[in-house]
Amino acid sequence: GAGVSQSPSNKVTEKGKDVELRCDPISGHTALYWYRQSLGQGLEFLIYFQGNSAPDKSGLPSDRFSAERTGGSVSTLTIQRTQQEDSAVYLCASSLARVSYNEQFFGPGTRLTVL
Amino acid sequence: DQQVKQNSPSLSVQEGRISILNCDYTNSMFDYFLWYKKYPAEGPTFLISISSIKDKNEDGRFTVFLNKSAKHLSLHIVPSQPGDSAVYFCAAGKYSGAGSYQLTFGKGTKLSVIP
Known part of the structure; x- marks a missing residue:
């Protein structure tokens, strides 16, 4: 798919x-980009990758969260020692960074439930 | 502190009438603004955007108005159609340094268009 x-x-x-x-x-x-949306909240920025540059990790809520992007394509977001407050929909988006309005195209999300 | 606020969590409008969704922001460093539309179980999709140098942008039935002095933007949908029923997110963007262009999202407004 596209x-x-x-x-x-x-x-x-x-x-x-x-x-x-x-x-x-x-x-x-x-x-x-990775975002998360907790119940009743807006999208919360987590981390941003741009080409081969060092990622912007300023949105990661704790050191239990990490992400990598291999070969400039696929990305994985890892949450260690999950807590109940980590339950949310995690959304990934990509964009052509050079466009002026930086339109981000979102995936359908992963709904994470921590029991 | 929420930098992008959508104070109406929900809005109901009759089919054929105008829908007006509002958004307020606090950070004067934001230099472009976007509206995203989200259906259940799907990721947000880009709808329309506006640069801070403009006060209006129109695309078909959708028009976004920006009032920089009031730090307020609005999305007008005319005429509203049942298929417009979705959650609408307002987003504001700024360059955050180190090659990162971040979006800050509001909590969303759920629009219901009644046939």
Whole structure:
């Protein structure tokens, strides 16, 4: 498909376990973003990758959260020792960073539930 | 502190009438603004944007108005259609340094267009 894909679509885990969420951006998009949306909240920025530059990690809520982007394409977001407050929809977006309005194309999200 | 606020969590409008969704922001460093539309179980999709150097941008049934002095923007949908029923997110963007162009989202307004 031509859009951003994310897997899994749903993930239920137990408190304390680690989880990995995957994002496949649109081919050719150099910028990749991770957001999360907790219940009743807006989208919260987590991390941004742009080409080979060092990622902007300013939105990561704690050191339990990390992300990598291999080969400038696929990205994984890892949450270690999950807590119940980590339950949210995690959204990935990609964009052609050079466009002036930086339109971001979103994937369908991964709904994470921590029991 | 919320930098982008959508004070109406929901809005109901009769089909054929105008829908007006409002958004307020606090950070004068934002230099462009976007509206995204989100259906259940899908990621947000870009709808329309406006640069801070403009006060209006129109695309078909959708018009975004920006009042910089009031730090306020609005999305007008005319005429409203049942298919417009979705959650609408306002987003504001600024360059945050180190090659990162970040968006800050509001909490969203759920629009219901009644046939």
